[in-house]
Amino acid sequence: MPAAAPSAPAAAAHVAAPASSAGTAAPAGTAAIGELNDETLAALDAHWRAANYLSVGQIYLLDNPLLAEPLRPEHIKPRLLGHWGTSPGLNLVYTHLNRAITVRDLDAVCFWGPGHGGPAVLANSWLEGSYSETYPDVTRDAAGMARLFRQFSFPGGVPSHVAPETPGSLHEGGELGYSLSHAYGAALDNPGLLSVCVIGDGEAETGPLAASWHANKFLDPVHDGAVLPVLHLNGYKIANPTVLARLPEPELDAFLRGCGHEPVTVSGDDPMTVHRALAHALDGALDRIALIQREARTEGETRRPRWPMIVLRTPKGWTGPRQVDGQPVEDTWRAHQVPLPAVRENADHLRQLEEWIRSYRPAELFGTDGAPRPRVLAPVPAGARRLGANPHANGGLLLRDLPMPPLEPYAAELPDGRPGAGSHEPTRVLGGMLARLMADTAERRDFRIVGPDETESNRLQDVYEATGKAWQDRTLDTDEHLDRHGRVMETLSEHTCQGWLEGYLLTGRHGLFSCYEAFAHIVDSMVNQHIKWLRVTRELPWRRPIASLNYLLTSHVWRQDHNGFSHQDPGFVDHVLNKAPEVVRVYLPPDANTLLSVADHALRSRDYVNVIVAGKQPCFDWLTLEQARAHCARGAGIWEWAGTDDGTGEPDVVLAAAGDVPTQEVLAAAALLREHLPELSVRVVNVVDLARLLPREEHPHGMPGAEFDALFTADRPVIFAYHGYPWLIHRLAYRRTGHAHLHVRGYKEIGTTTTPFDMVVRNDLDRYRLVMDVIDRVPGLAVRAGAVRQRMEDVRLRHHDWIREHGNDLPEVADWRWTPRGTDGG
Amino acid sequence: MPAAAPSAPAAAAHVAAPASSAGTAAPAGTAAIGELNDETLAALDAHWRAANYLSVGQIYLLDNPLLAEPLRPEHIKPRLLGHWGTSPGLNLVYTHLNRAITVRDLDAVCFWGPGHGGPAVLANSWLEGSYSETYPDVTRDAAGMARLFRQFSFPGGVPSHVAPETPGSLHEGGELGYSLSHAYGAALDNPGLLSVCVIGDGEAETGPLAASWHANKFLDPVHDGAVLPVLHLNGYKIANPTVLARLPEPELDAFLRGCGHEPVTVSGDDPMTVHRALAHALDGALDRIALIQREARTEGETRRPRWPMIVLRTPKGWTGPRQVDGQPVEDTWRAHQVPLPAVRENADHLRQLEEWIRSYRPAELFGTDGAPRPRVLAPVPAGARRLGANPHANGGLLLRDLPMPPLEPYAAELPDGRPGAGSHEPTRVLGGMLARLMADTAERRDFRIVGPDETESNRLQDVYEATGKAWQDRTLDTDEHLDRHGRVMETLSEHTCQGWLEGYLLTGRHGLFSCYEAFAHIVDSMVNQHIKWLRVTRELPWRRPIASLNYLLTSHVWRQDHNGFSHQDPGFVDHVLNKAPEVVRVYLPPDANTLLSVADHALRSRDYVNVIVAGKQPCFDWLTLEQARAHCARGAGIWEWAGTDDGTGEPDVVLAAAGDVPTQEVLAAAALLREHLPELSVRVVNVVDLARLLPREEHPHGMPGAEFDALFTADRPVIFAYHGYPWLIHRLAYRRTGHAHLHVRGYKEIGTTTTPFDMVVRNDLDRYRLVMDVIDRVPGLAVRAGAVRQRMEDVRLRHHDWIREHGNDLPEVADWRWTPRGTDGG
Secondary structure (H helix, E strand, O other): OOOEOOOOOOOOOOOOOOHHHHOOOOOOOHHHHHOOOHHHHHHHHHHHHHHHHHHHHHHHEOOOOOOOOOOOHHHEOOOOOOOOOOHHHHHHHHHHHHHHHHHHOOEEEEEEOOOOOHHHHHHHHHHHOHHHHHOOOOOOOHHHHHHHHHHEOOOOOEOOOOOOOOOOOOOOOOOOOOHHHHHHHHHOOOOOEEEEEEEEOOHHHOHHHHHHHHHHHHOOOOOOOEEEEEEEOOOEOOOOEOHHHHOOHHHHHHHHHHOOEEEEEEEOOOHHHHHHHHHHHHHHHHHHHHHHHHHHHHOOOOOOOOEEEEEEEOOOOOOOOOEEOOEEOOOOHHHOOOOOOOOOOOHHHHHHHHHHHHOOOHHHHEOOOOOEOHHHHOOOOOHHHOOOOOHHHHHHHOOOOOOOOOOHHHOOOOHHHOOOOOEEOHHHHHHHHHHHHHHHOOOOOOEEEEEOOOOOOOOOHHHHHOOOEEOOOOOOOOOOOEEOOOOEEEOOOHHHHHHHHHHHHHOOOEEEEEEEOHHHHHHHHHHHHHHHHHHHHOOOOOOOOOEOEEEEEEOOOOOOOOOOHHHOOOOHHHHHHOOOOOOEEEEOOOOHHHHHHHHHHHHHOEOOEEEEEOOOOOEEOOOOHHHHHHHHHHOEEEOHHHOOOOOOOOOOEEEEEEOHHHHHHHHHHHHHHHHHOOOOOEEEEEEOEHHHHOEHHHOOOOEOHHHHHHHHOOOOOEEEEEOOOOHHHHHHHOOOOOHHHEEEEOOOOOOOOOOHHHHHHHOOOOHHHHHHHHHHHOOOHHHHOHHHHHHHHHHHHHHHHHHHHHOOOOHHHHOOOOOOOOOOOO | OOOEOOOOOOOOOOOOOOHHHHOOOOOOOHHHHHOOOHHHHHHHHHHHHHHHHHHHHHHHEOOOOOOOOOOOHHHEOOOOOOOOOOHHHHHHHHHHHHHHHHHHOOEEEEEEOOOOOHHHHHHHHHHHOHHHHHOOOOOOOHHHHHHHHHHEOOOOOEOOOOOOOOOOOOOOOOOOOOHHHHHHHHHOOOOOEEEEEEEEOOHHHOHHHHHHHHHHHHOOOOOOOEEEEEEEEOOEOOOOEOHHHHOOHHHHHHHHHHOOEEEEEEEOOOHHHHHHHHHHHHHHHHHHHHHHHHHHHHOOOOOOOOEEEEEEEOOOOOOOOOEEOOEEOOOOHHHOOOOOOOOOOOHHHHHHHHHHHHOOOHHHHEOOOOOEOHHHHOOOOOHHHOOOOOHHHHHHHOOOOOOOOOOHHHOOOOHHHOOOOOEEOHHHHHHHHHHHHHHHOOOOOOEEEEEOOOOOOOOOHHHHHOOOEEOOOOOOOOOOOEEOOOOEEEOOOHHHHHHHHHHHHHOOOEEEEEEEOHHHHHHHHHHHHHHHHHHHHOOOOOOOOOEOEEEEEEOOOOOOOOOOHHHOOOOHHHHHHOOOOOOEEEEOOOOHHHHHHHHHHHHHOEOOEEEEEOOOOOEEOOOOHHHHHHHHHHOEEEOHHHOOOOOOOOOOEEEEEEOHHHHHHHHHHHHHHHHHOOOOOEEEEEEOEHHHHOEOOOOOOOEOHHHHHHHHOOOOOEEEEEOOOOHHHHHHHOOOHHHHHEEEEOOOOOOOOOOHHHHHHHOOOOHHHHHHHHHHHOOOHHHHOHHHHHHHHHHHHHHHHHHHHHOOOOHHHHOOOOOOOOOOOO
């Protein structure tokens, strides 16, 4: 590959923003590397070589870290693990960011998309000293270097990817696709932050990454920081060339310009040429960013800027072995993991490895004590400016409690305090409270709502009274609520929404993701990674707790009137409940006030993933706010007013519900039983917090056995109406004493065109079916209540014919209301 | 919006390909619409108006379909459901495709990305007659029109989106993002096919769609058909403008050119101007496609072509109400669903609706009998050329059985037939068979393998002996297996891979998706939609069965040596098992030969989603091919050779396994028990087909209770080592008699850096832990076998220290082999 200068001139016309212009004293060393002279380039190269040396050392060396003696097989790790290929490129970017941060006193974080290159980021953290500050036993000397090498991808050590354990990391380096949306999330409401994002050309092929190019249409140059994408074209993924690296250059350029960027290409394989070109390109990009921000912030420019980006074309596995066993390795996919695979067994590989490591000239880089020499450290910024020590990358350090509004002004009033006398759209009620929260964070700007074009559809539109929808492009007179400074983020990509929110939370802010329930599965894999992140950070005392990731799943499975089968899937809850119980919480509030209470709790919480499933359609109000708070605090409880259980003994049957529609059907079934079988003792139980069903040893919210038995009994039939797939309830409760008596009704995969109530009927979750279940399962009732059972069956059949004729539910269903005990003689 | 001609000249220099050049006689009517004169334009407009009329009718009308009398409230549906906004655009494209197909005798299918516009595609199918042929009770007359209207999104009727029930549909119109990858999948190996794809500007924001623009880098102009994307910019999604519609035109143009296309824009709101421009643009694009194909097929051109595409900019809800209640509706997001929401209640809305419907001048379009007039039908192609009748859109019609190779040549040999005497990498063994299948389908070209850059990593590389990896871009000397005509599809987007395969299967071909287990979650939501599709088609006799969607999930949770926690998640199986049991099959072959047998079965099957989880690391061979076949046919069985159960009664304990690593640990535990507790009667059970654990009434593969009890006993402890999350086994088996005695070990969310065996130990699934479980659970054993238990505990502790010292597993684990009964005195 021929070496080349940047393909576009380093925007000399733009305003340079050296450290002095930032208003702070230039840190020590600035002068030495501010000017791009030979000494600066030599320092950059030394830093880069040191990072490369440390990267190779981590992959290979168990001992002899400074190569004080000739390499012998016993110095080599028995299992060679890790990814070399991307590491030199990451080291190059880290090195040059160091210089830029130092010279300009930048407040910067970096998202390492090719996070498989764990050795690189670890190497740089160790060089800059943040590693030893975080892990004092890994000192910045020969002993610490030995530990750094040994621990890498070694039992009891650290992961081979960039991970929560890595200082400065904000992004798990495993699954690809999320780096750029994370980087944008970090930049939101952080006007002073530079959020750099290295995007691998493998990652660039993924859907989530492809979508997130357009996140720049939502970045406010006034209130948000800058995102600087660095597209690293090293040409190969695991075993193939990459699409973007093989495009004709004009096509790639058109693509990136079409994504709204001003790309500058740095390309080459001669280190000093690339150092010079990259330093120029970075200076040019940062000048341009400074100009864009000044124009927007002080000159009132409102057009969406063309943000700069860098295309970095360097060989995969650069500076590694050119050939191994006669096969080309450097600059091919063969450099992806461990280029020399048989070092312990093969003397030739061992020799090649030694040559490779020594090619970095370690004696120039490290003293005999193993400490990096001053020239190596010349580009490194000081203190919290170091990428491994920036507090934004440990967002809990910056997190402030939200100013949670009182709930009372937003609560649904129950006429005369009577359950079921009134109704509200629960998410709309929540929207009132969220609007206030939006208003109360207008100055702080640390709360955002994200959603795939569904905020209004999900009935949260009251928030637009407090803020608009982020939008930087052209607007028309007919547009509503579009706002260059808005804090509601809407784009039709669940991936981008999730990525924004994760990046925002990880940098110490708060938020809510509202989404159609069925389509939350689109981010199954992303939430996996976030839960893993939270799970691991809980064991890292230096990682401070961050705000929870809160999902409001609405437009749920039971009410897809406009859509149907394709929009039905209640399984996101199942997916999430497979993950770490320390992190996962699932709530199914049965009405508006319980939703308020649950959301209030979720927004105050830390380090969780809270999944709240709630309807947007009108729903009876069952509990006052005070009752709702008490119910939510318990997570599950007996609704005495709804049953006929006199509390003096065990009931004949327990009717339980979790979810808003199931709760309504259970109450309607309870009313039918009261009417038709008044002598039956029926207990009504409602579950808000699903994890309460788990044993205590399986989840922190799990109920002790005695409490479970007191609620559900040990031996009476329990008919449980559940919002989602019925077997989830069995999977949670299978260890309970009375499990054999538990019968669950829930969602089935049916998919026909129905009315709302017919949806319930076709899934056998309707009131009539529940009454039949009771009759079938309470011993002795089958014969005695045969006529009642038949009556229930008859209504269901009548309903079937009625809706096909009229297109709407039976009047007795459509007009149903709860009748309190006593008012009907029951 | 000003009307405009195409922004680029309709490539007049290219070779026109009218019907005569296709070698077939021009169908009747060609002459009438071949030339773009006023009569042709009038016919196109009449067809479009008719389709619009029928779309509005479906959303609103319960009766009075021809507006024979003034509209009254009782003619209106009680619940107004559906999506008008996108419908006129879809109608426009359908109309113009009709003309192009007719004039050029094209073999074409269309993917309707904005499939929410169900009324549009249904309207066109009814117009062209394919609807009445498919559903004879919906005749092409007034009575049929009334049925068409009434059934739409009505109880007992048809879904409001494009769906399996829709003739010609290949794509569920619910979740967005997959239309373009589906269209590419359909085009693969269909050289004569034109695969049109209408992409909504909302859908274009999704990650999967954004990634799939680059699918054109993999389309072979020689063996594959053409894909023609039509990006429909109607400007709005549910409640927001769309990103692409608001880009400055040069930026959008750069983006699309950067995606490798030659875009032609058609824009306007004057129907006749748009008709003329769109007809020109379509002609130009089809000429260009014909030229590209000729150059590649007969002139040997090998450069990747710049395929044409159309950008269609027309108003959302075009021709609908301009204003409703003083608010603009046409050309805004308010046109998304039902523009006049209160027609039954509000006389003004009713009047507006009537004006709107009459604006299409129905008397010009339909006879008094309701049949479409000849001019309306002038553009409609004949017979199987109609989009609603093209056999590619009902792929089972074209499906041929695969020439499945004999398995014997590929089977793993067991030395002396002894279990565990040898070992193989199971996926590598499968690769041998797949290579043969690839070779045997070289002419037919109806089998493909897709994967996100993992085919070689997943050890299926033998297939490259038979075919290469599809690749149309520049190649270098160092590249391997890249092949312009290859049938292995690799791009680092699980979404694109899944979309390709779905499109390929739906059009009547076969395939396999190999994927890292953890990252299959990336397509959770896509596989949901495909399973729903298959579930619904089972109830549509006219939809012929298609080949199953086969997943090979490898690089599984237990062996992520290079990666770690981020690559661990066995929950795709849980996700899939929530879906329709008629469709879903899950297999966990314990060794190479069972993998061969299972894969053979899966590739022969129809209408399933088969999930096969199998390792790529060396694995002991337990069964000969013959034994493997028998075992797979049963799906679960006793491995008598592995236990000490003499068959004369119930064993003391059952050790069960599902998955390759669990099987190994169970066998090692059985050997330890034989050694240390020889008097214990141990039964070893292996489960290949996970659904066998379900009750028969829950899944077609479910075992009857008696069979389950015969295998697992009704009352003996069962220690079950399972590949994934342990509670899945409980969720499957909770109704079984002996469920209370079932103890499951499986994967936990731990995430530390380990060796392969330590991964097993840390998840409590190791042989020593299993032996301890047996001792803890077999009545009376705890005291008697206390010393053995302590020994097991000691090895585990020793192991912990050993790996931290040596970085590798204990020798007794690393060197372990199965010892057959008798050879050790046991």
